[in-house]
Amino acid sequence: MxxxxxxxNRKLSRISREIYGHFSEHLGRCIYEGIYVGKDSSIENVNGMRSDVVEALKRIRVPVLRWPGGCFADEYHWMDGIGPVDARKKMINTNWGGVVEDNSFGTHEYFELCRQLGCETYINGNLGSGTIREMSEWIEYMTFDGVSPMSELRKKNGHSDPWRVDFFGIGNENWGCGGNMNPDYYANEYRRYQTFVRDYNSKQHIQRICCGAPHEDYDWTKEVLATCFRRTSEEQHGFMDGLSLHYYVYPEGIEIKGSSTEFDEKSWYKTLNKAVYMDELIRRHGAIMDEYDPEKKIGMIVDEWGTWYTCEPGTNPGFLYQQNTMRDALVAGITLNIFNKHSDRVKMANLAQIVNVLQAVILTEGEKMIKTPTYHVFDIYKYHQDAELxxxxxxxxxxxxxxxxxxxxxxxxxxxxxxxxxxxxxxxxxxxxxxxxxxxxxxxxxxxxxxxxxxxxxxxxxxxxxxxxxxxxxxxxxxxxxxxxxxxxxxxxxxxxxxx
Structure with a gap:
């Protein structure tokens, strides 16, 4: 027994509902075909968003959705994705498959999706290849309710009222695809860029997310925090609301990865062992954060996590499409239990990714849609959202x-x-x-x-x-x-x- x-009676911390968040990148069939099919599609939709997918996601109470990346975020220029759809600039998605990105899903479409889902917004800004002016003007376009060039442009494009931006990431994976930066260089760039992510509405604070470490790169965490907190008064610590962490479970290693469906008992336990490792990562990165933020005002934001296998045979390797088994259900259950247990520090997490990519909760094929085993885990765990651990x-x-x-x-x-x-x-x-x-x-x-x-x-x-x-x-x-x-x-x- x-x-x-x-x-x-021993209440430890509130489990932020955002821990059960999701991630949608312009990658493979996540956005296009998975979420967005366009208003003229034969697939039932509301303003271009697949009705079956939206209804399924509402059931699991998606609390927050991260967009537009991922690596895509640091090559995304937001003005390419506004205005008449047929006039938007096309680009090559250099990170994911080399396919043409037509920008038909942009800022207005993202906020429409979040409106339908009833979820909070988490937008990742372009620090890698974008400018401070570009980032600043995007914030103005989305959130300013006064008279300005960007607010007037938003109104011209059909949305008179400003939107609410709950979270804003200052770059993504800037140690890699976001610019191959050293931690001290990135941290100084973060300090500079976040200054111009203004709260135009005094009643609404945009939570600023700093790019944190990959896996067990504890030096990145130490150096970024040391630089961000250098020559900074107690009152100024508010310029960082969260520090991200990315961790993927590669059963056989980052190069080989392994099949999503063909595995033996050894691979089963190897995969789950690597999922359990999330606990150590949170404890060790959290201990470094405690040195600078003992009151835990800065949240750990695990905004990319999940299993990553070799893509399904016959699919575009750049689309990262994989099946989902009971092994993934166990990884999800283990990980969410870990996040709950560390909810004093972990304030948001975003499964990678929501539809048709990596450890997706939904897979689509034309008009067909299926809910994966991982989806069902999120369904039965949703009652933890905003409850007391x-x-x-x-x-x-x-x-x-x-x-x-x-x-x-x-x-x-x-x-x-x-x-x-x-x-x-x-x-x-x-x-x-x-x-x-x-x-x-x-x-x-x-x-x-x-x-x-x-x-x-x-x-x-x-x-x-x-x-x-x-x-x-x-x-x-x-x-x-x-x-x-x-x-x-x-x-x-x-x-x-x-x-x-």
């Missing part, structure tokens, strides 16, 4: 044949909603073993339990021929005890229990 303890612990053991790639058999996180409902999410990383769980819930008399689960064999996936092979099912195997609850979590599963 495995023992777990939940203390709903509470103290929980569980007995675990290491599993997996090879010691180097062993993982804990179970992960969990627990939150309490404003109405007092307890939400427990748990993953069972074992391919073949179920576990009996005896749970003590401190100072609570549980009267009802409602459960839902995602479970299948490790290679299970949804296809356009079998779109509901992996889905959410009711979980009825819970017993209320004098001290709490008891249940058995099946092998290879992601579980959500609602306790009242």
């Amino acid at each position: 495995t023992r777990m303890v939940i203390d709903p 509470v103290e929980s612990s569980i007995e675990t053991k290491q599993i997996g044949e090879e010691e180097e790639w062993q993982v804990p058999n179970l992960t969990e996180s627990v939150s309490v909603a404003p109405d007092g409902t307890i939400h427990l999410t748990m993953t069972n990383l074992s391919i073949g073993e179920s576990y009996d769980i005896e749970t003590t819930i401190v100072d609570r008399n549980i009267t009802s339990v409602k459960g839902e689960i995602i479970t299948e064999e490790m290679h299970a996936m949804n296809t356009f021929d079998m779109p509901d092979h992996v889905t959410v099912e009711a979980f009825d195997g819970t017993w209320i005890t004098e001290k709490g609850i008891r249940f058995t979590i099946p092998a290879c599963s992601v579980l959500h229990l609602e306790l009242r």
Whole structure:
């Protein structure tokens, strides 16, 4: 019997809803075909946005959507994407497949998508190949409600009122595709550029996101923060609201990566081991942030995360299209539990990417659409959004044949909603073993339990021929005890229990 303890009286931190955010880049079929089909498409749409995709995303309560990149952001010039669609400038997408980008999805279309989703906005600005004036004028175009050249241009293009920009990234991956910069150089550029990302509305603060590190590049974090905080008074620390972190799970390494569907038990545990590594990354980068920001006013923004495999055979390698199995569901469940546990520091995260790219929650093929196993994880985890993380612990053991790639058999996180409902999410990383769980819930008399689960064999996936092979099912195997609850979590599963 495995023992777990939940203390709903020990509230630790608020789980920001933005932790359940997503990422949409002009990459492959993410925007075009995946989200945006144009007003004249035979596929049902509202103002060009696919109705089936929008409805599916609304169900999982997408809280925030990052756009337009990614690497694309630092070659994107926003004025190419406004005005009459047929007159917009075409460009070559040099980062992703060398295809023609016609800019038919631009600023106005992005805000229309966010309006339909009811989500917050996170725009990534161009520091790599753009100018300060260009970035400053984009902010003015989007948010200024007075008389100015940019606000007048916005009105001319059909939108009289300003939009709300919730988050704004000052460049992307500037250590690589965003300019191959050294950390001190980037940090000084960040200080300069962010100065001109103005809050035109005194009641609305645009949260400025600084480009953080890839994976375990702790030197980048140290040097960027040292430079940003140098010669800066306490009052000026507000120029940074978040510091990003990017981390991808490459099962077989960054060059080979590995298949998304054909893998053995060793690769299963290797992949999950690398997902668990997110905990160490957050702790170590977080410790550096604590030196400069002990009060945790600056959020860690994990705005690119997920699995990255070799693209599907027969597809454009630059489109990064991959299938999604129960292995990805476990990666998502593990990672979201980690984010919840670190919600005192992690304030936003964005899965890469939302449709048809990498660890997507939705795949499309013409008029067809399927929800991936990862989608269903976001569906059953959505109740953590803006809830209070509470103290929980569980007995675990290491599993997996090879010691180097062993993982804990179970992960969990627990939150309490404003109405007092307890939400427990748990993953069972074992391919073949179920576990009996005896749970003590401190100072609570549980009267009802409602459960839902995602479970299948490790290679299970949804296809356009079998779109509901992996889905959410009711979980009825819970017993209320004098001290709490008891249940058995099946092998290879992601579980959500609602306790009242």
